[in-house]
Amino acid sequence: MKRRGGRRLSEEEAKLWRHVTRSIRPLPGHTPPLEPAPAPEAEATSPEHRPAEASPPAKIERRPPAPPPLVPLERRLMRDLRRGIDRIDARIDLHGMRQNEAYYALLGFLRRAQGEGARVALVVTGKGSTAAAVADPFSERGVLRRLVPHWLGLAEMRPVVVGFSTASREHGGDGALYVRLRKGAKGRPGGEARP
Structure with a gap:
């Protein structure tokens, strides 16, 4: 079947047309639409007419695996941290840092802590300056938070x-986070880090 522009349908277009026309009924007094003929060049190059050795190998698109999802900290771990039974292996205080500086400090700190075998880290963001909010009510408060x-x-x-989860009041409350780290290289759980 030729289209208005004089172009013949490709094999893929003809298949789509056959699929669509199977699901419709013609109006009373009309004949069903004709099945379009595939383009001559499509017949010559269609997979069934092409020699097997001439077909290109199928490309397997490999995507990097999706990062594992975050999970909330277990209730028992939260309770033990609050009571001091379980310990915080590493700490960082981001107070007073600019956003860019804080981001890279946090990323480096977490990677180092993981490499040292830390299991739980405390990240102090601060709650934002109340004085700054009073001086300029339109300024952002607690950006890092x-x-x-x-x-x-x-x-x-x-x-x-x-x-991660919001820290208990003893460790900074809304201005701090407990961060649970994945197991990394074995090492000594390590103390304070303050870039």
């Missing part, structure tokens, strides 16, 4: 971070 949870969910952090 809002951004750090977002950063912990990014693809480059996911190989390091299992999950």
Whole structure:
């Protein structure tokens, strides 16, 4: 079947046309649409007419595996951290840092802590300056407090971070996060880090 422009349908277009016309009924008094003939060049190059050795090998598209999902910290671990039974292996304080500086400091800190065998890290973001909010009510307060949870969910952090949760009042409350780290290279759980 020729189209208005004089072009013949390709084999793929003809297949699609046959599929569509199977699901319709013509109006009373009309004949069903004709099945289009495939283009002559499509017949010559269709897979059934092509020699087997001439077909190109199928490409297998390999995508990098999706990063593992974040999971909330277990209730028992949260309770033990609050009571001091389980310990915080590493700490970082991002107070006063600019966003860019804080992001790279956090990423480097978490990778180092994981390499040293740390299991739980405390990330102090601060709650934002009340004085700054009073001086300029339109200024943003607690930018790092809002951004750090977002950063912990990014693809480059996911190989390091299992999950996170707001810290208990004893460790900073809303201005801090407990971060559970994935197992890394074996090493000594390590103390304080403050870039």
